[in-house]
Amino acid sequence: MSESGNKRKSYSLASFRILVVEDYPFMADLLASMAREFGVGHILVANSGNEAKEMIMMFNSDPRGNNIDLVITDWLMPDGDGKELLQWIRDSKKDMIKFLPVILCSAYTSESVVITGRDFGANEVLVKPLSAKKLADRILHVIDHPRPFIKTEFFFGPDRRRREEEYKGEERRVTQSDDIKEYNERL
């Protein structure tokens, strides 16, 4: 039922295809199992950033295919870490790849990691230790609060500003409204 009926909708994730990227098999399996319990229909697991790139290339090269909808990646991994994978995704020439939602898993709780993740184009950051509630919350946030993608000379990724808040300090933005070009995707 829609919001107009004042009832929230229970999502079905049966047609979702999620890629879990984690080098530690135990944690990869834990994430995949949680997603399966949420009802995610298709779960892929890659053991490294490099393996993830191959899978994304395979599934997301054809816009009419069964694409990967969401990537959940660990931050620290040998053989291609989360940061490198994110950069590769956001630098892609293919829309099916560069706009892919990415949830970054990190054990660091510091603000700097969250900022770094955002600066590299992550949609959400999931702070370890893992729990089902935390994972569900991050997935829901990606579904319910998608942010427009911003492209500047130095950045491509979801808008890093979460909320429109009044800023009382000195105006430091150099971009004028004439310099902003907007693109609206249509179905």
Added chain:
Amino acid sequence: MSDSDKKVEVFHRVNKLKLKAGAHLHDGPGYIDPHAIERAQTVVQKRENLYRNEVEDNLKRLSKAWEKLKSADASKIEEGKEELYHYANHIKDLAATYKYELMKDFGQSLRSFCEKIDTDKKEHLAIVQAHIDVMTVAYKQNIKDSGGEQAEELKAMVNKAIEKYM
């Protein structure tokens, strides 16, 4: 800054995930079945019985990686440190998930120290060994909390040593 440098492009994408989840684009926020979330958390908890085997396995690998690193020639030192780092990270993740505080603290501390290890300094060798020894004791005695007063003292000593020899 040239004019082209200041250009900002904004892409408003159709929320295909929302459609895929069975909602309409203008519907408000939805939810994942709370029973499914509960079941998922039960899966996490059930796997706690694998914790000891997993830690044992990772501790063995960690110790092996440490022995290899101590005798590694210069060209292999970075690779060795990385290996040590990843096993410490695995143990830390595992212990954090199941709230084995002492194991988590020492796994995390060892992981942070890995980036700074100088294998030519005997104090650094002692610091790494102290981490591995405490983690081994925590495993053998199946210590789930922070390990009590003694463990706190040990933690403080190791932290002091790290500060002193960095």
